[in-house]
Amino acid sequence: MEVGQMQRQWLDYTRSLFLEGFLDAQFMQLQQLQDENNPDFVVEVVSLFFQDSERLLKDLTFALDQNAVDFKKVDAHVHQLKGSSSSIGAQRVKNACIDFRNFCEEQNIDACLRCLQQVKEEYCLVKNKLETLFRLEQQIVAVGGSIPLVEPTQMSF
Amino acid sequence: MAAPSSSNWVMESPHVPHVLAVDDNLIDRKLVEKLLRNSSCKVTTAENGPRALELLGLTSGGQNTMNGRSKVNLVITDYCMPGMTGYELLKKIKESSVMKEVPVVIMSSENIPTRINKCLEEGAQMFIQKPLKQSDVKKLTCQLMNCEI
Numbered sequence: 001m002e003v004g005q006m007q008r009q010w011l012d013y014t015r016s017l018f019l020e021g022f023l024d025a026q027f028m029q030l031q032q033l034q035d036e037n038n039p040d041f042v043v044e045v046v047s048l049f050f051q052d053s054e055r056l057l058k059d060l061t062f063a064l065d066q067n068a069v070d071f072k073k074v075d076a077h078v079h080q081l082k083g084s085s086s087s088i089g090a091q092r093v094k095n096a097c098i099d100f101r102n103f104c105e106e107q108n109i110d111a112c113l114r115c116l117q118q119v120k121e122e123y124c125l126v127k128n129k130l131e132t133l134f135r136l137e138q139q140i141v142a143v144g145g146s147i148p149l150v151e152p153t154q155m156s157f
Numbered sequence: 158m159a160a161p162s163s164s165n166w167v168m169e170s171p172h173v174p175h176v177l178a179v180d181d182n183l184i185d186r187k188l189v190e191k192l193l194r195n196s197s198c199k200v201t202t203a204e205n206g207p208r209a210l211e212l213l214g215l216t217s218g219g220q221n222t223m224n225g226r227s228k229v230n231l232v233i234t235d236y237c238m239p240g241m242t243g244y245e246l247l248k249k250i251k252e253s254s255v256m257k258e259v260p261v262v263i264m265s266s267e268n269i270p271t272r273i274n275k276c277l278e279e280g281a282q283m284f285i286q287k288p289l290k291q292s293d294v295k296k297l298t299c300q301l302m303n304c305e306i
Contacts, residue, residue: 026288033191033291041191049184079237083266084184087288 003145010136011148017133022126027089031150046130049088053123056081060116064109074112075104081119092122174301175199179209179234179246180264189233189264189289196291196298201229206241206249209234215253229259231301235287236265236272244276251280262297264289 001009017023034041056077063074082097100115137147176198178189186202193200203209210216213229232250236243247261260282265272273284285293 026290029288029290030188033195038191045184045187048187052183076239080182083182083287086266087182087184087188089288 003140003143006136006140006143007145007148010133010140013133013136014150017129021091022129024089024091026087028150030088043134045088046134049084049090050127052084053081053093057116057120057123060119064113064116069107069109069112071104071107071112075101078104078119090122090126093119093126096122173197173199174230174298175201175228176231176233177201177203177209177212177229179203179206179232179238179243181205181235181238185235185287185289189294192289192291192294193233193298196294198231198298205238206234206243206246209246210249213250213253213256213259215249215256229256231260231262231297233262233264233285233297236263236276237267244272244279247276247279247281260301 018027030042030045038044060074060077060081063070063077078097078100082094082101085091085093085097096115096119100112100119103111103115140147174197176193178186178193178200179202180186180189181204183204186204190200190202201212203212207216209232213232232246234243234246238246241249243263243265247263250256250259250261257280261280262283262285263273263276263281264285264287266287268286276284283297285297
C-alpha cells in the first residue's frame, strides 16, 4: 500500500472513531499538541491513560468485591477514571463513568457492578481502537509519510 | 470560563512565567504541563495541596525551595483533590503574607455555580472547566503577560 492510501485509511479510521462516539473533540486537542518537539505526545498520554485506567479498574473490582462496600472509595476511583477519560477524549468511557457515579450515590451495589462491567467493556473497545490507530500511524511513519492534520470539519460533528 | 477579578495580575518584568500546576490526576498533570509549555511557560507540577505549599515555601518552618529567580507567577489547581481541596489550597495561599498576590486559577470537571462563586469570593482569579483546552490556557497566559489578543 502506498503512503497516500495509508493516509486515507488513517483518516477514514479516525473519522469513524469520532462518528461512533469513541472519541470526542478533546482527542483533537491532544493531536494538536503533537509537534516536531513532541512527536509522540498522543501515544505518551494515551499510554499513561491505559496504565492508570487498568490500575483503577483493578481497584474498583476489589472495592466492589468487599463485604461492606465503601461507596466513597468506589466513587473516588470512578471520579479519577472519569477525569482522565474526559481529558483524553475517550467519550464513551467518560459517559459510562458518569452513569456509574450516579449509582454510587444511590449506593446500589448491583447497578454499580453492572456499571463496572460497562466501563470495562468501553475501556477495552477504545483501547483496541486506539492501538489500531497507532499501528496505522507507525506504518505511515515507517515509509516516510506524515500523519495527516485533523481538522474538526473533516470529522463531521 | 468565569470572568477574572479586577486585580492586576500582570507580571512586573517581562520574563518567562513560572506556573505551579496542582492536580492529583497524572494524565491531567501531563496535559496541563504541555498546554502551559506550549504557551511559553516554565512549569512545575505538584500532585497535591501539601506538596504545592511545600514548593511555595508556605509550610510551617519550611524554606522557599524555589529561590527568587524561580518565583511562581501563577498557581493553577484542580478543585477536587483528596486531603486538601483546591479551595483549601487557595485559602492558604491567600492567607499567606508572601504569596497572597499570586493569582490562583481553579479547574474543575464539574460546573457547580456555588463552587465557582465560593472560589471567586475567596480570591481565585478564574475558574476553568475541565477538560483543559489550548484556548483556555492561551487566554490565561496572555492575561498574565498582558499581551494583546
